[in-house]
Amino acid sequence: MELYGEEIGSRLLLGTAQYPSPQILAEAVKASGTEIITVSLRREGADGAGTGFWQLIKALGVKILPNTAGCHTAKEAVTTAQMAREVFGTNWIKLEVIGHSDNLQPDVFGLVEAARILSDEGFQVFPYTTDDLVVGEKLLEAGCEILMPWGAPIGSGQGLRNPDALRAMRAHFPNVPLIVDAGIGRPSDACMAMELGMDAVLLNTAVAKAGDPALMGAAIAKSVEAGRKGFAAQMMERRDMAVPSTPILGMAVFD
C-alpha cells in the first residue's frame, strides 16, 4: 500500500507503549513484521530517559509515526506536531485531538482545524477520527490523504463496534487509505477489519498487554494478511438457507 507516496509492505502499524520491557517491545516489533511504529513526546527529566528510548527506536530500523496523544485542543496538537517534526525528522503525524476523557473519542471539530493548519505547514497527517463520513470528507478537504477511523475506544479491546459504518466508509472513500486505529483486541478483530476492505490496522494494547507480546504480534500479522487476502479474493455472500455443497445428482437410492 502507499501512504503519502511511501510504499509500505506490512499492513500492520504498531504502537510502542505499555510493553513489559524495551527488549520485549523490540521483539514484538520484529515478530509483527511492522514497518511503521508510533511514538510520542513527553516532558524530559534530567535523567535523559527520552534519549535512551530514541536510541532503541532508531535501532529497530522502521518508520516512525509520531502522535499527538493526550492533546485536547487543536493548538496543543499543532505545537506537539511541530515539536515532533523537529525531533523525529518526519512530516508524518498521527493527529489525535481528544474530545472526551472517558472514551477518548476524537474532538472532530478540533481535529479538522488542526489537520488544516498542519497540512498547510507541510505535514502529512494521519488523523485519528470516528467513522463519520462527513467528518472524513472535511478531513480530506483539510488536506489529509489518509483516514484512521476508530474501531472502538482506545485501549478497550472491544474490536469493531460498528462494522457497517466501516463498510460505508470503504464504499464512500474507495481510493483513500483507511486504517482502523484503536479498539482492536485480538487477531480476529484485525482480520475482520481487513475483510471489510480496510487498508491497514493500527494497534498497541492488543500486542503490548498480551501474555506473550511477540507471539501476539506474529499472530495479528498473520490475521491481517489473511483478512486482506480474503477481501481481495471476494468473499461469498451469506445465505439464509442451507445449500448442499455436494451434488445431489447421482445419489444412490437404497430403499
Place this chain on the structure above:
Amino acid sequence: MRILVNGEATEVNAVNIAAALDELSYEGEALATALNGQFVAREQRQETVLQAGDQLEILAPMQGG
C-alpha cells in the same frame, strides 16, 4: 529569575532557551522546546529571550500508541 520548566518552578541565570538547556544539563539532539505554548525550533533557541514567569516545555521521545 524564576521560570516554569516542564511545570516545575525553576531558578535560572540563563537569558535564552539555549543557555537554559545548558544550565539545566539537558543534552542531545532528541529534545524539542516550546515557550508559553509556542514551538521554538532548535535554531531559534539562542535568540529566544526568557522572562520571569515564562513556561518552558522540554520534550523528548517516549513510548506511544
